[in-house]
Amino acid sequence: MTEAPRHDVLVVGGGVAGLTAGIFTARANLDTLVVNHGESILNRNSHLENVPGFPAGINSRLFLDMTRAQAARNGCVFTDEQVLAVERDDAGFVVNTDEGILKTTYVIVASWPDSTYLDGLDVELDKRGSKQYVGVDEKGRTDEEGLYAAGRIAAKYHQTVVSAGHGAEVALTLIHDSDVPFYNDWVAPEGYFTERGREVPPGCEEISEDERERRERQSLELMQSYFEEPHPDEPTMHPSVVAKRRETDE
Numbered sequence: 593m594t595e596a597p598r599h600d601v602l603v604v605g606g607g608v609a610g611l612t613a614g615i616f617t618a619r620a621n622l623d624t625l626v627v628n629h630g631e632s633i634l635n636r637n638s639h640l641e642n643v644p645g646f647p648a649g650i651n652s653r654l655f656l657d658m659t660r661a662q663a664a665r666n667g668c669v670f671t672d673e674q675v676l677a678v679e680r681d682d683a684g685f686v687v688n689t690d691e692g693i694l695k696t697t698y699v700i701v702a703s704w705p706d707s708t709y710l711d712g713l714d715v716e717l718d719k720r721g722s723k724q725y726v727g728v729d730e731k732g733r734t735d736e737e738g739l740y741a742a743g744r745i746a747a748k749y750h751q752t753v754v755s756a757g758h759g760a761e762v763a764l765t766l767i768h769d770s771d772v773p774f775y776n777d778w779v780a781p782e783g784y785f786t787e788r789g790r791e792v793p794p795g796c797e798e799i800s801e802d803e804r805e806r807r808e809r810q811s812l813e814l815m816q817s818y819f820e821e822p823h824p825d826e827p828t829m830h831p832s833v834v835a836k837r838r839e840t841d842e
């Protein structure tokens with residue numbers, strides 16, 4: 593049997609925090625696998641009014657579709673598997689899923705509301721009612737070296753933009769902890785660094801005016817295609833309400 597390849601980063605959870613973290617790690621040239629099973633809690637939202645950049649709000653399912661597409665476009669690879677256990681090995685972590693075994697150097701836990709698969713590791717787990725949060729430092733590191741947690745599972749406020757921001761912050765912590773040369777993830781106009789006698793710093797890019805126009809045109813076309821029609825999917829109702837309605841109907 594062939595041995596599972598080792599990824600640089602394995603993100604558990606392809607919701608708001610996990611996708612945003614993956615965008616940053618993949619853009620920093622870290623081979624990033626997003627392991628997701630089930631839907632983001634954001635699918636329960638009716639209309640998202642408080643994410644910057646959408647003056648009349650946005651359908652949250654469309655927002656997730658676009659964020660997923662952005663993660664894929666920037667290099668994230670996706671697999672639909674449920675993570676059941678994470679264990680240490682010599683070079684990082686072995687991740688057991690309902691489909692098999694995955695290997696990775698770093699793990700980002702972004703799997704609201706499940707963290708039961710961390711039981712065997714040196715991770716602080718804070719049980720509050722029916723929920724269990726993962727203890728992190730101010731930059732998203734857990735006590736287990738190489739393992740990070742982002743978003744609601746790290747007890748951040750239950751808001752989309754907060755989870756997205758935390759996903760980005762935690763990914764940047766991981767990138768700085770890794771060997772990847774990195775300054776910032778910036779795209780600047782041609783000459784911004786080089787005409788001051790500076791090298792373009794790692795993680796940054798200088799692009800010409802032609803390339804800027806090409807990217808803008810492509811972005812306009814893509815965004816128009818996303819906003820042509822209403823999203824086909826409705827919000828997911830809370831399971832207890834679904835059960836109650838079913839009882840009433842019977």
Ligand SMILES: Cc1cc2nc3c(=O)[nH]c(=O)nc-3n(C[C@H](O)[C@H](O)[C@H](O)COP(=O)(O)OP(=O)(O)OC[C@H]3O[C@@H](n4cnc5c(N)ncnc54)[C@H](O)[C@@H]3O)c2cc1C
Nearest residue numbers: 605607608609629630631632633634675743744750751752
């Ligand atoms: C009814 C409702 C309305 C809301 N409305 C708003 C709003 O208007 N504005 C706002 O800012 N926020 C809103 N929120 C909050 C917002 O949805 C969350 O704060 C945000 O989605 C948290 O992001 P996250 O990435 O931490 O978790 P999620 O987006 O839930 O992502 C976690 C992902 O991990 C997956 N997962 C879990 N366990 C495993 C496992 N073992 N293996 C693999 N995958 C796993 C899950 O299926 C999910 O896809 C609302 C929430 C609800 C419930």
